[in-house]
Amino acid sequence: MNQLISLLVENEAGALMRVAGVLTSRGYNIESLTVAKTLDPTLSSMTIVADVAEESRVLLIKQITRLVNVVKAVDLTESNAVQRELALIKISSVKPEMRSSVAKEAEIFRARIVDVAPTHYTLEVTGSPEKIDALIDLLHHYGDVEMTRSGSMAMARMPANRLPYPMFRAEPSAEESQTTPVVESK
Amino acid sequence: MALMNGARILIESLAREGAEVVFGYPGGVTIPVYDVLYDHNLRHILVRHEENAAFAAQGFARATGKVGVCMATSGPGATNLTTGLVDALMDSIPIVAITGQVPQSLIGRDAFQEADTFGITRAATKHNYLVKNIEDLSQVIHEAFYIAGSGRPGPVLVDITKDVLLAKTNFHMSDKLKPLRGYELKLDPDQAEVDEAVDFLWEAERPCIYAGGGIISAAAHEEVVKLSELLGAPLVHTVMGHGCMPPEHPNYVSMLGMHGGYAANMCISRCDSIIGVGVRFDDRVTGRLDRFAPEARVLHIDIDPVEINKNRRADVGVVGDAKRALAAINKRLEETQAQKSTENMKARTAWHGKVMDWQAEHPYSYEPSDVEIKPQYLMETINKFSKGEAIVTVDVGQHQMWAAQYIKFNSPRLWQSSSGLGSMGFGIPSGMGAKVACPDKLVFSISGDGGFMMSLPEVATVVGNNIPLKMIIMNNGWLGMVRQWQDLFFDKRYSEVDMQPGFPDIPMLAASFGIKGVTVRKPADLEAAIQEMIDEPGPFLLNVMVTREENVYPMVPAGGALDEMILGSQKPVATGD
Numbered sequence: 001m002n003q004l005i006s007l008l009v010e011n012e013a014g015a016l017m018r019v020a021g022v023l024t025s026r027g028y029n030i031e032s033l034t035v036a037k038t039l040d041p042t043l044s045s046m047t048i049v050a051d052v053a054e055e056s057r058v059l060l061i062k063q064i065t066r067l068v069n070v071v072k073a074v075d076l077t078e079s080n081a082v083q084r085e086l087a088l089i090k091i092s093s094v095k096p097e098m099r100s101s102v103a104k105e106a107e108i109f110r111a112r113i114v115d116v117a118p119t120h121y122t123l124e125v126t127g128s129p130e131k132i133d134a135l136i137d138l139l140h141h142y143g144d145v146e147m148t149r150s151g152s153m154a155m156a157r158m159p160a161n162r163l164p165y166p167m168f169r170a171e172p173s174a175e176e177s178q179t180t181p182v183v184e185s186k
Numbered sequence: 187m188a189l190m191n192g193a194r195i196l197i198e199s200l201a202r203e204g205a206e207v208v209f210g211y212p213g214g215v216t217i218p219v220y221d222v223l224y225d226h227n228l229r230h231i232l233v234r235h236e237e238n239a240a241f242a243a244q245g246f247a248r249a250t251g252k253v254g255v256c257m258a259t260s261g262p263g264a265t266n267l268t269t270g271l272v273d274a275l276m277d278s279i280p281i282v283a284i285t286g287q288v289p290q291s292l293i294g295r296d297a298f299q300e301a302d303t304f305g306i307t308r309a310a311t312k313h314n315y316l317v318k319n320i321e322d323l324s325q326v327i328h329e330a331f332y333i334a335g336s337g338r339p340g341p342v343l344v345d346i347t348k349d350v351l352l353a354k355t356n357f358h359m360s361d362k363l364k365p366l367r368g369y370e371l372k373l374d375p376d377q378a379e380v381d382e383a384v385d386f387l388w389e390a391e392r393p394c395i396y397a398g399g400g401i402i403s404a405a406a407h408e409e410v411v412k413l414s415e416l417l418g419a420p421l422v423h424t425v426m427g428h429g430c431m432p433p434e435h436p437n438y439v440s441m442l443g444m445h446g447g448y449a450a451n452m453c454i455s456r457c458d459s460i461i462g463v464g465v466r467f468d469d470r471v472t473g474r475l476d477r478f479a480p481e482a483r484v485l486h487i488d489i490d491p492v493e494i495n496k497n498r499r500a501d502v503g504v505v506g507d508a509k510r511a512l513a514a515i516n517k518r519l520e521e522t523q524a525q526k527s528t529e530n531m532k533a534r535t536a537w538h539g540k541v542m543d544w545q546a547e548h549p550y551s552y553e554p555s556d557v558e559i560k561p562q563y564l565m566e567t568i569n570k571f572s573k574g575e576a577i578v579t580v581d582v583g584q585h586q587m588w589a590a591q592y593i594k595f596n597s598p599r600l601w602q603s604s605s606g607l608g609s610m611g612f613g614i615p616s617g618m619g620a621k622v623a624c625p626d627k628l629v630f631s632i633s634g635d636g637g638f639m640m641s642l643p644e645v646a647t648v649v650g651n652n653i654p655l656k657m658i659i660m661n662n663g664w665l666g667m668v669r670q671w672q673d674l675f676f677d678k679r680y681s682e683v684d685m686q687p688g689f690p691d692i693p694m695l696a697a698s699f700g701i702k703g704v705t706v707r708k709p710a711d712l713e714a715a716i717q718e719m720i721d722e723p724g725p726f727l728l729n730v731m732v733t734r735e736e737n738v739y740p741m742v743p744a745g746g747a748l749d750e751m752i753l754g755s756q757k758p759v760a761t762g763d
């Protein structure tokens with residue numbers, strides 16, 4: 001099952017390699033990984049989606065947290081975190097009579113048409129990964145689809161400094177892990 | 187403030203960290219460093235292979251608890267180090283490795299002797315650095331020592347580009363550490379966890395203390411003995427835990443695991459409460475995990491939160507330094523002793539008796555001989571001379587396990603074994619490092635005839651630096667441990683394990699190095715040979731020809747349950763009570 005992990009890491013060479021290394025050396029496939037700067041220029045945020053068995057998820061968070069330059073790791077899989085993705089979708093070979101339908105579908109999904117040509121459209125859409133999957137499925141009916149996706153970005157709903165699960169505990173209590181994300185903060 | 191180049195800043199920074207000795211091997215990129223060492227009072231020992239520089243640094247670190255230091259050049263020098271780094275990582279040993287890197291202008295262009303050391307050693311270290319700015323160098327060295335030696339110890343590598351070694355700057359020595367936001371230590375246990383642990387302990391009717399390397403690195407040996415006494419609990423330990431309790435202690439059982447003692451394995455298999463301290467529930471200890479100690483609840487104390495629930499679920503987890511955690515737990519036990527200790531006392535006393543009965547029924551045993559030197563007899567005899575006080579380093583294989591079974595250690599940091607990685611070639615270089623660290627101690631290294639050939643180059647280092655290491659070869663003419671598995675699990679098809687015991691001729695080999703070497707074949711000659719070795723002021727090579735086909739027992743076959751030990755070649759599988 002996919003695990004959704006949000007990280008705060010020192011913005012320095014090698015940070016990505018170390019985090020990716022923890023996952024790959026355990027044989028987990030990374031579905032998506034995004035890195036970007038934060039308000040504090042010395043820190044980067046990362047969002048990782050990886051295929052991790054449920055029973056290994058806490059262990060993985062701890063192993064990532066153990067890295068010297070990881071400041072915080074949060075498991076958002078079972079939280080109600082905001083999760084968004086951006087996709088650019090190009091749909092070509094659209095039959096003339098279908099063009100208006102494509103524009104309609106785009107509207108329903110609140111996608112923006114960012115480029116138009118006689119035979120194709122380019123759409124920009126943001127949303128949950130499921131929504132983007134749904135739009136792509138639909139567009140296949142209208143022509144040939146190419147796309148590029150950003151991978152997930154996620155954010156917990158409460159401020160980071162108010163996330164529960166205190167430092168270094170061996171394991172969150174049962175109630176904690178049911179209601180809130182697993183956090184290892186240092 | 188003084189104008190200095192990077193090479194000098196490096197050496198001055200190592201000196202500031204209190205480094206006493208660097209084990210290393212030079213090369214093109216690190217020549218500037220060696221130029222500084224030429225007339226610096228920081229001691230450098232020139233090894234004969236970089237892997238052994240890392241092993242020797244570990245030998246120093248394991249003997250003292252201080253951070254060991256090794257150094258290598260770029261490319262092949264750095265790649266040669268990596269086995270020693272992974273070894274230190276697996277056994278949680280603090281070392282700092284310095285490597286040279288090609289100049290920044292050449293990085294990424296397949297320059298001569300360029301290797302991606304930073305990338306290659308990512309998974310071989312606790313942390314690593316690539317230094318590209320001379321202004322960072324001293325701070326990075328400071329961080330490297332701090333990270334290597336604190337928390338769960340481990341190896342840290344600092345890769346320094348040649349242009350940094352040659353650049354000059356006005357250097358001001360500082361020992362302030364920049365805060366490391368991602369690396370904060372949790373040394374003191376939470377009181378709530380301590381209270382839970384204390385309740386757990388008083389509830390135990392059949393407790394078993396399972397002690398490991400974390401006791402040694404925390405210097406928590408007195409605390410663990412005290413815990414054992416407060417509860418009347420038997421103590422078993424891992425290969426890494428040797429020396430955590432004097433073997434004469436009435437609660438001491440023995441090593442547990444694949445080649446552990448019968449009583450130790452029965453004790454942990456039948457107990458109702460495991461008290462794991464500084465251990466990682468390794469598969470060589472647990473055997474088949476789903477059948478490991480099925481009736482036991484688990485209290486697990488470790489400084490690394492990753493270890494809690496990693497292999498075996500802990501009913502109570504305590505994250506913290508073993509010394510502090512045990513001190514807090516002991517204090518609470520003493521406070522509550524008056525009302526609590528009587529509750530399960532009777533059950534605990536009976537249990538203690540039962541474990542000691544197992545111990546008396548099935549001590550380590552072997553068929554003695556007065557014709558051949560039995561490997562176990564060799565270890566018993568070494569034990570007679572070491573008296574629990576000498577440092578013993580071992581290589582990997584059958585001799586390692588017999589040494590672990592038969593040689594006793596009264597205090598921590600006397601026993602050194604490459605345990606997690608099991609790297610052959612470890613024994614002599616680590617012994618070298620230990621002897622350099624503790625010149626007043628008697629230091630034996632014990633190798634198999636296979637592993638001896640892997641660390642043969644370091645005999646030159648031992649001789650060249652006059653390190654009076656007592657090197658013992660347990661010579662069975664095989665890659666013994668592999669042969670044992672072929673014997674037991676592959677129909678005795680002894681494929682590629684014959685080491686042809688006829689050569690090299692050890693006394694001649696020793697003579698060619700300018701030291702004394704002796705070969706013994708008869709049990710009657712063994713004691714005199716060991717005495718001669720000890721009396722010799724310098725290094726010594728003792729080649730002991732032992733029974734060729736002898737297997738290490740007890741043995742838990744890989745994948746078997748811990749209480750399904752094979753006790754000896756004729757005896758059937760034991761299934762317990």
Ligand SMILES: Cc1cc2nc3c(=O)[nH]c(=O)nc-3n(C[C@H](O)[C@H](O)[C@H](O)COP(=O)(O)OP(=O)(O)OC[C@H]3O[C@@H](n4cnc5c(N)ncnc54)[C@H](O)[C@@H]3O)c2cc1C
Binds near residue numbers: 604
């Ligand atoms: C041929 C061969 C056979 C072997 N057979 C056996 C066998 O029969 N029995 C056996 O036991 N082993 C055996 N081993 C070794 C085995 O593979 C493991 O290396 C060993 O069991 C691990 O020991 P440990 O659990 O004490 O952990 P270590 O590797 O010593 O780890 C130390 C633990 O303590 C923690 N720690 C470190 N510092 C502190 C601190 N300050 N406070 C608290 N915790 C701390 C660490 O986080 C870690 O979890 C064998 C090895 C070989 C090569």
Ligand SMILES: Cc1ncc(C[n+]2csc(CCOP(=O)(O)OP(=O)(O)O)c2C)c(N)n1
Binds near residue numbers: 610634635660662666
């Ligand atoms: C570098 C390395 N290569 C291979 C092994 C696998 N191995 C484990 S024990 C062993 C045999 C060791 O033989 P020897 O050194 O003669 O010691 P003995 O078992 O006979 O005591 C081997 C090959 C290893 N542990 N390390």
